[in-house]
Amino acid sequence: MDKIGKHPVSTTDQSFQSLGVSPQTLNLIKQLGFEHPTPIQAQVIPAGIEGKDLLGLAQTGSGKTAAFVIPVAERLQHGQGTRGLILCPTREIALQTKAFLDLFGKHHHLVTACVIGGVGMHSQIKELKNKPDIIVATPGRLMDHVQRGNVSLSKVEELVFDEADHMLDLGFLPQIKDIMRKVPKKRHTLMFSATMPSNIEGLAQAYLHNPLRVDIIPEGQAAEGITHRLYMVDKENKKKCLLALLHLELGSTLVFTRTRLDANWLFKVLEQEGHPVAMIHSDRNQRQRVRALEGFRAGEHRILIATDIASRGIDVQGIQHVVNYEMPARVEEYVHRAGRTARGESVGLVSSIATWQDKPLIKEIEEALGQEIPRCTVAGVEAYKELKVRSVGRRGQRIRRR
Numbered sequence: 001m002d003k004i005g006k007h008p009v010s011t012t013d014q015s016f017q018s019l020g021v022s023p024q025t026l027n028l029i030k031q032l033g034f035e036h037p038t039p040i041q042a043q044v045i046p047a048g049i050e051g052k053d054l055l056g057l058a059q060t061g062s063g064k065t066a067a068f069v070i071p072v073a074e075r076l077q078h079g080q081g082t083r084g085l086i087l088c089p090t091r092e093i094a095l096q097t098k099a100f101l102d103l104f105g106k107h108h109h110l111v112t113a114c115v116i117g118g119v120g121m122h123s124q125i126k127e128l129k130n131k132p133d134i135i136v137a138t139p140g141r142l143m144d145h146v147q148r149g150n151v152s153l154s155k156v157e158e159l160v161f162d163e164a165d166h167m168l169d170l171g172f173l174p175q176i177k178d179i180m181r182k183v184p185k186k187r188h189t190l191m192f193s194a195t196m197p198s199n200i201e202g203l204a205q206a207y208l209h210n211p212l213r214v215d216i217i218p219e220g221q222a223a224e225g226i227t228h229r230l231y232m233v234d235k236e237n238k239k240k241c242l243l244a245l246l247h248l249e250l251g252s253t254l255v256f257t258r259t260r261l262d263a264n265w266l267f268k269v270l271e272q273e274g275h276p277v278a279m280i281h282s283d284r285n286q287r288q289r290v291r292a293l294e295g296f297r298a299g300e301h302r303i304l305i306a307t308d309i310a311s312r313g314i315d316v317q318g319i320q321h322v323v324n325y326e327m328p329a330r331v332e333e334y335v336h337r338a339g340r341t342a343r344g345e346s347v348g349l350v351s352s353i354a355t356w357q358d359k360p361l362i363k364e365i366e367e368a369l370g371q372e373i374p375r376c377t378v379a380g381v382e383a384y385k386e387l388k389v390r391s392v393g394r395r396g397q398r399i400r401r402r
Contacts, residue, residue, distance in 0.1 A: 011036040019045040022074060024107035032103075038063030041070075043214045048190060049074050053211040055204050056192045059339055062216060065162075068190050069100040072158045075188070076133055078109040082151065084134030084158040085183065087176070089166040091116040091138060091286055092293065097162065098136045110134060115151075117141045118286035125150050134158075139167060139175035146182060153182040161191040161207075165200050165332075169308075173199075180207060195332045225347040226338055230362065230373040232354055232384040241353050242266075242325055243273060244378040246303065249349065251320030252296070255305045256337050258326040263305045266325060270303060279305040308333055316340070324352040327361055331368045334361075351376075356384060 014037055016029050037045065040058045047054050048071025058064045072084050086101075088094040094116050101112040113132035115124050117140060128135075128151045135142070135151070145151045161167070167176065189208050193200050204211060233241050246253065257263045260281040270277040278292035278301040296304040297316050308328060319341045328334050334352075341348025352373070354362060366372050377383045 011038050012042045014042050020049050021045065021070060022107070025070060025074065025104060028103060028107070038067075039216045040064050040214065041067040043216075044068060044190070045070050047212050047214075048072070048188075051075070051188050053188065053208040054190045055208060055211045055213045056190065057194070057196055057213075057215040058192060059194045059336070064192055065097055065100050066104070068160050068162070068192065069097065069104050071190075072134065072160065073101060073104040073108060073110060075158060076105075076108060076110060078111065078133055080133075081131050081155045082133065082135055082153070083155050084110075084112075085153060085156045085179075086134065086136045086160040086162060087139055087142070087167065087179070088136060088162045089138065089170055089172070091118055091289065093162060094136045094138055095290075101134055101136065105134065112136060115141050115145060116286065118284075118289070121145075139172040139179060143175045143178050146179070153179065154184065156183040157187055159183060159187050159189045161189075161193075161203075163194060164191050164203060165193040165195045165197065168199055168203070176203075194336065226341060227347070227349045228338075228369065228371075228373045229349065229351045229376045230354060231351060231376055231378065231381075232356075233381060234384055235355050237381050238325065238353050238355070239269060241378060241381045242323065244381055245323060245351055245353075246270075246275060248378065249321045249351070250302075252299070252316075252318055253303045253321040253323060254319050254337075254340050255303060255323045255325050256328070257305060257307055258329070260307055262326060263307055267305050270305070275303050276301045277303040277305065281307040308337075320348055322348065322350045324350070324354075327352060327354050327358045331361070331364050334365050335368070 016026055016034070016037055019037060019042065021029070040056060040062045044054060044056055044067040048068060056064065056067070058067075068086075072086070076084055086097055088097055094114055098112050098114040101110065105112060110133045111130070112134045113124070113127040113136070115128070115135055115137035117138055121144070124141075124145065128145060142151075146153065189211075191204055191208060191211070231241050231245075242255070255266065257266055260283050263279050263281045267277060267279045278295050280289050280292045284292070292301070292304065293316070295301045322337055322341045324334070324337060328337060338350045341350065362373065375383070
């Protein structure tokens, strides 16, 4: 049970019994220590058990995984071939989902195989030959197996897209289309996304039938309990600013970069400075990623460097400080990064190190948060002074100064 973790999340006053789950599942939920469903669970589980297609908007940490795992496990029985398929954007999310299925599928004797990149094909081929009831997979590796004839998706009855927006961000749309050509048209489909851009609307229209829409995301908001700080510096002072912040804030710290090259470089810098640091990004194999997360979770490493590709798979209690060494590409990613801290009723700090080039994004983030992010400084690091309009020249040109 420790594999799935337990995090404090706001709950409803409903009971799990009222959601229509079986006595065996109710007993397991009680053993896990859950008393009341979260908002996403309260709305998704009954509809999922009933067999309605559903589009759910919810962030990581909302109890979403149990919300779709429970209906899938309740609706399937062991021994009739692969009839469940759950698509995930990252290896970490896939492994967490499998851990949930191993628990909630136990009373139906459901067998789940996890098909992800970064590990050898041989063990996965062996699992697939045994015709598991459910496959949890990242789209790229799943299509590798489909093309090699290692698995058939022709009997899939239960299909889940987890964090569909993130899968599209990672460029998995071609593989998703290929997969959808392999699964039956008559099926039960649940789709979850943290945001609702037009491409997700299009995906839902193409693959869901008259779906129920469940939206529990407060528009534009990050989690409560987060203190946001902004450090405006010149580009050459970013490293110096980060090192100063790491000496100021000594708690468990997650540092985000935009690319794996930046992550590799920053890892070497912090390691040379004597910081207990690990990193996680798409070029790390599965063993390295698991080791880094376990070391961070256990406190062996105080600092974990991550890219956005890996960020949604990071579900670690007690992260006190999130640092944006590189600002994200979109507001939604800022919210997701920030959501790694202040889980449940905890509090946390998000520090963003930015340059003048990030100002348009900063404005969008502030509008989404509904507040101006305080400009802060650290000793020994010169703050960037924003250009301001002073006057208008003779030919109508604006004269600016620092």
